[in-house]
Amino acid sequence: MKKHAVLASLLLILIVGVLSACGSNKAANNTSASANSDNKAAANASPSTANTTAEQSAAPEKPAEPIKVKIGVSGTDGETWPLLKKKAKEQLNVEIELVEFSDYTLPNLALANKEVDVNSFQHLAFLSQFNIEHNLNIVPIGSTVVSPLGLYSKKYKDVSEIPDGSQIAIPNDPANQGRGLLVLQAAGLLKLKDNVGLYGTPDDIVDNPHKLKIVPVVAQQTPRVLPDVAASIINGGIAGQAGLKLSDAIFHDDPLSETTRPYLNVFATRVEDKDNETYRAIAKLYQDPEIIESVKKDSNGGSVVIDIPAETLQGELDKLEGEIKAAKK
Known part of the structure; x- marks a missing residue:
């Protein structure tokens, strides 16, 4: 009788163990299914959501210490540049120093010589000619205005x-x-x-x-x-x-004709700095609605702010430089 009781206890323990194992396997399978479901949902996320997330993660963080950036310009009159300086300080913790030039040939040379970090005074047609004549590789990182x-x-x-x-x-x-x-x-x-x-x-x-x-x-x-x-x-x-x-x-x-696209003004920098997040953030800040209004006021309505990606600007510059080189042959 005692022998039967022991056998019964062993049998009960075995059954409980089997049931526990089945339960664990089921939980593991559920966890795996949940993970697969999450992965599938992520894979099926809309491109706009994915892009938004990527853009947010790619945005430069506001530095603890101010970053100083020198920008070469051909004129500082009006409201636009002071407003851009103010917004750069508030939003990016960037302190912009404007370096004014009285001659169009000087800002690019100053940029090449690292006397300034960025310049903003020229359109693509001017830049392409200057690059070829002076054997430079200055590139656009953001658009500003088209001026008739x-x-x-x-x-x-x-x-x-x-x-x-x-x-x-x-x-x-x-x-x-x-x-x-x-x-x-x-x-x-x-x-x-x-x-x-x-x-x-x-x-x-x-x-x-x-x-x-x-x-x-x-x-x-x-x-x-x-x-x-x-x-x-x-x-x-x-x-x-x-x-x-x-x-x-x-x-x-x-100013809005396709024939005036070569005359789109840009922020430009040295080719090795073309991906500098701070410089690109400043260029993007130019598209702020308050900046757009100030440009309209400063130019008496004569300049139109246009937002063109840097890659598209570079493509236009490459085309213009190619035409100049072909004409010289």
Whole structure:
């Protein structure tokens, strides 16, 4: 009898053990299924959710100590740059020092020589020409504005009023000179040779029925010579600084046209710094709604803020540089 009791106890222990093992296996299977379910859900997450998460994790953290960044510019008048400095300090803990240059050739050289960290004064057409001529590799990291190129006059209210033999001032740097001549052609004042491209010179004029005298001057001087010439080609940013409105121009190109894409202004830096998170964050900050409003105010409505990815900007720059190299062969 005692022997039967022992056997019964052993049998009971064996049954309990088997049931426990089954329960553990079931729990393990449930855990595995749950993990698989979670993985499946993650895999099926919408791209926008995934991108948002990635963007949030990729955003640079606000540093404990201020980061100092020198930005080369061609003018600091107006509200935009002080506002950008303020926002960079508040949002990024970045202290921006603006280094102002009076000549378009200097900010890129200062950048190449590491006298500044970033510059913001030029469009892609200017940058492409400068890179080729000086054997540099300065690259865009963010877009700012497109500014129309206008023909302004203190003496005449319509292109048709400009007398024969008049002097017309245009910027003397290759990109803006070429664009200025295209504006004069569009206004019907002269004709350039076919396929002149973006970098035409007065030597490319094939028909000058009004015998106009083209006077190249430093871009920043184009508003100042207005009293001395019949009309002057002035870009939007400089015109705004001089108190001129786009509506004051007697003729101008279309800032939103595809043909003006090479004239999109950019933040630029050295190629080795193209992925610098701080520099890119500053460039992105330019798209802030308050900055956009200040640009509109500073330029008297003559400049349009446009947000184009750095990769697209680089593609446009590569194309322009390729065209310049091909033309030199």
